[in-house]
Amino acid sequence: xxxxxxxxxxxxxxxxxxxxxxxxxxxxxxxxxxxxxxxxxxxxxxxxxxxxxxxxxxxxxxxxxxxxxxxxxxxxxxxxxxxxxxxxxxxxxxxxxxxxxxxxxxxxxxxxxxxxx
Amino acid sequence: xxxxxxxxxxxxxxxxxxxxxxxxxxxxxxxxxxxxxxxxxxxxxxxxxxxxxxxxxxxxxxxxxxxxxxxxxxxxxxxxxxxxxxxxxxxxxxxxxxxxxxxxxxxxxxxx
Numbered sequence: 001x002x003x004x005x006x007x008x009x010x011x012x013x014x015x016x017x018x019x020x021x022x023x024x025x026x027x028x029x030x031x032x033x034x035x036x037x038x039x040x041x042x043x044x045x046x047x048x049x050x051x052x053x054x055x056x057x058x059x060x061x062x063x064x065x066x067x068x069x070x071x072x073x074x075x076x077x078x079x080x081x082x083x084x085x086x087x088x089x090x091x092x093x094x095x096x097x098x099x100x101x102x103x104x105x106x107x108x109x110x111x112x113x114x115x116x117x
Numbered sequence: 118x119x120x121x122x123x124x125x126x127x128x129x130x131x132x133x134x135x136x137x138x139x140x141x142x143x144x145x146x147x148x149x150x151x152x153x154x155x156x157x158x159x160x161x162x163x164x165x166x167x168x169x170x171x172x173x174x175x176x177x178x179x180x181x182x183x184x185x186x187x188x189x190x191x192x193x194x195x196x197x198x199x200x201x202x203x204x205x206x207x208x209x210x211x212x213x214x215x216x217x218x219x220x221x222x223x224x225x226x227x228x229x
Contacts, residue, residue, distance in 0.1 A: 003160070005162070021228065024131075031215065033215070033216065035216075035217075035219075041221075042121075042219050042220065042221050043161075043208075043217075043219040044219070045215075045216030045217060045218065046216075048215035048216055050215075055215050056214065056215040056216055058216060091160070091161075101170055103149070104164050104166065105151060105163030106151070106163070106217065107163060108153075108161045108162075108163075109159040109160050110158070110159060110160045111160065112146045
């Protein structure tokens with residue numbers, strides 16, 4: 001069964017450094033998402049991406065965050081200047097569509113654990 | 118801020134017993150309710166996407182019901198097995214929104 005893949009599985013970065021988290025969504029999917037889970041808290045929505053632009057973003061997704069689909073397969077999340085509070089598990093997800101496909105699930109990757117020192 | 122709550126937070130069930138747990142969500146501006154099964158160190162696995170009031174969905178021994186008017190969904194597991202041990206997450210999607218708002222999950226432990 002096709003799956004969403006994320007790399008790396010664990011990233012350790014010094015505070016203030018830039019970090020890029022990578023995702024390969026399922027190949028025929030059109031909508032892509034990033035979520036995060038800070039330890040002990042709920043999974044939180046960050047951003048959705050469709051047709052090469054941001055479709056929706058949450059309050060968490062401020063100017064230090066950006067997303068990109070640099071080629072036909074990868075979807076990346078960049079954090080420009082990391083803070084201690086960015087330490088979390090980051091999940092990428094994809095779905096085939098929205099609207100008429102509202103009954104389709106979002107398929108999640110295994111996540112990248114980001115640790116900021 | 119959307120409020121999605123799940124109860125109980127954790128649950129110990131004897132193998133072979135049936136169990137259920139609850140997800141409550143806003144009753145206004147409803148679009149869909151998602152259920153996921155999440156094992157440690159794995160990705161959340163989609164179980165159901167429910168969109169209509171009164172929906173009832175089934176996958177093997179797991180089933181779910183939906184009441185959008187009062188804002189709750191139940192997940193049922195019949196004849197629990199050790200492999201059912203996982204965290205079960207529900208997630209609300211409002212009209213016009215792309216992102217899901219998750220509950221904190223119910224951590225289910227099946228005791229042999």
